[in-house]
Amino acid sequence: xxxxxxxxxxxxxxxxxxxxxxxxxxxxxxxxxxxxxxxxxxxxxxxxxxxxxxxxxxxxxxxxxxxxxxxxxxxxxxxxxxxxxxxxxxxxxxxxxxxxxxxxxxxxxxxxxxxxxxxxxxxxxxxxxxxxxxxxxxxxxxxxxxxxxxxxxxxxxxxxxxxxxxxxxxxxxxxxxxxxxxxxxxxxxxxxxxxxxxxxxxxxxxxxxxxxxxxxxxxxxxxxxxxxx
Amino acid sequence: xxxxxxxxxxxxxxxxxxxxxxxxxxxxxxxxxxxxxxxxxxxxxxxxxxxxxxxxxxxxxxxxxxxxxxxxxxxxxxxxxxxxxxxxxxxxxxxxxxxxxxxxxxxxxxxxxxxxxxxxxxxxxxxxxxxxxxxxxxxxxxxxxxxxxxxxxxxxxxxxxxxxxxxxxxxxxxxxxxxxxxxxxxxxxxxxxxxxxxxxxxxxxxxxxxxxxxxxxxxxxxxxxxxxx
DNA sequence: ATATACCAATCATCCTACAAATTTTAAAGG
DNA sequence: CCTTTAAAATTTGTAGGATGATTGGTATAT
Numbered sequence: 001x002x003x004x005x006x007x008x009x010x011x012x013x014x015x016x017x018x019x020x021x022x023x024x025x026x027x028x029x030x031x032x033x034x035x036x037x038x039x040x041x042x043x044x045x046x047x048x049x050x051x052x053x054x055x056x057x058x059x060x061x062x063x064x065x066x067x068x069x070x071x072x073x074x075x076x077x078x079x080x081x082x083x084x085x086x087x088x089x090x091x092x093x094x095x096x097x098x099x100x101x102x103x104x105x106x107x108x109x110x111x112x113x114x115x116x117x118x119x120x121x122x123x124x125x126x127x128x129x130x131x132x133x134x135x136x137x138x139x140x141x142x143x144x145x146x147x148x149x150x151x152x153x154x155x156x157x158x159x160x161x162x163x164x165x166x167x168x169x170x171x172x173x174x175x176x177x178x179x180x181x182x183x184x185x186x187x188x189x190x191x192x193x194x195x196x197x198x199x200x201x202x203x204x205x206x207x208x209x210x211x212x213x214x215x216x217x218x219x220x221x222x223x224x225x226x227x228x229x
Numbered sequence: 230x231x232x233x234x235x236x237x238x239x240x241x242x243x244x245x246x247x248x249x250x251x252x253x254x255x256x257x258x259x260x261x262x263x264x265x266x267x268x269x270x271x272x273x274x275x276x277x278x279x280x281x282x283x284x285x286x287x288x289x290x291x292x293x294x295x296x297x298x299x300x301x302x303x304x305x306x307x308x309x310x311x312x313x314x315x316x317x318x319x320x321x322x323x324x325x326x327x328x329x330x331x332x333x334x335x336x337x338x339x340x341x342x343x344x345x346x347x348x349x350x351x352x353x354x355x356x357x358x359x360x361x362x363x364x365x366x367x368x369x370x371x372x373x374x375x376x377x378x379x380x381x382x383x384x385x386x387x388x389x390x391x392x393x394x395x396x397x398x399x400x401x402x403x404x405x406x407x408x409x410x411x412x413x414x415x416x417x418x419x420x421x422x423x424x425x426x427x428x429x430x431x432x433x434x435x436x437x438x439x440x441x442x443x444x445x446x447x448x449x450x451x452x453x454x455x456x457x458x
Numbered sequence: 459a460t461a462t463a464c465c466a467a468t469c470a471t472c473c474t475a476c477a478a479a480t481t482t483t484a485a486a487g488g
Numbered sequence: 489c490c491t492t493t494a495a496a497a498t499t500t501g502t503a504g505g506a507t508g509a510t511t512g513g514t515a516t517a518t
Binding site: 009011015048051052053055056057059060077078079082083085086087090094097098101102104105106109156158160161163164 | 306316326335
């Protein structure tokens, strides 16, 4: 195996090591990393080199620097950050098509691989969802809706799928959240969730895919209605 | 609405401007960008600041620096580069599931939106493919196979879908290429391509999705066979 | 106890200098 | 004139130091 590290410049070497520290969890998300001075000694590089490495990871969304305070770990995987940045410039309906593609596949895989724990979690979200409706706590309802969809994708056990899906879901949600101040649409959604859970429980891939399609079609219509085509 | 702190630091400001220069095509892919000294003056920042901005974009995969030579534009969108880096650490079958999800959706969208130009291009690849088979030019055959799949996704007219799909296709292909030294599988593939084209021409979304599924299932079996489960 | 002023830590930016790799230019030799 | 070789110029890589700006905590005064 060819060792690429020898050819890598110092900055990339340091950046790679820092990435590993983050991915391995040695540097926990949300916490501060050591200050520049310390890292200069630890990696035995100059300030410039270290700063270029850190800047690269800041730009990638893994770190966040705050003058006077320090540098914190912002995220453990850079793909999500890159995707989020990208989709900011993308039309909502384009994102929705990709989300549909991913969630449909996820639902099918979930139907195959689902464990009892997965089913329990999905059921729990539906139950809590009902309570939220009863108490008219719409913010909570939306939160649980997101959790349900994420849980379906998590049950697929495909990490690439998961890492691609979550940024899209969050982007779409942040777009829609403000606008969708509780119209009747969500009533249907609950039923669809129940149907989807049944399909996943019964390991019925086709039905699972169909329900995701139905849900996404409903959402698409709402978005078109609200954004005025 | 809260203004998202226009107080970007200098490095990010420069990086953003450079990104725009690349995306707009002012700095063409493959060509050199001005040397540091020139850019320092152009952006009116110090060398450190400029270098941090450039380094961020190098890490993101947009630029590539070569000591003594200069800096060239490597790619016009960073998402592909981030995805490629990510999937290097991902199992082939996981990637395949995501590729299936994306290509299936793309085929359906292509069936909806396809233009005559799209159809002509797809047909052309199939024709050339036949010639390649006749002359037993397998390298050419594989190349055309890739072109066909890309063309299907391009016909979807969904840029996010396109930008996500291509890195996955290339990754899978580079994995498989060496191993798949021409066994009988590709014979079937040609038929599937013809069927898929027919479905897209006839705007039959379900059939298009089915043919993509069939193809991917075939590929999955080959991969499992070759990698020994 | 609260508010203010001060101080220390930390990142942001700038500057200069030299090293290493590449490209360009110039010279030398046939 | 052409090729080869050597020197010079160009360009990025790395190092180290200096100053400014922001934050967080501490001590002081009221």
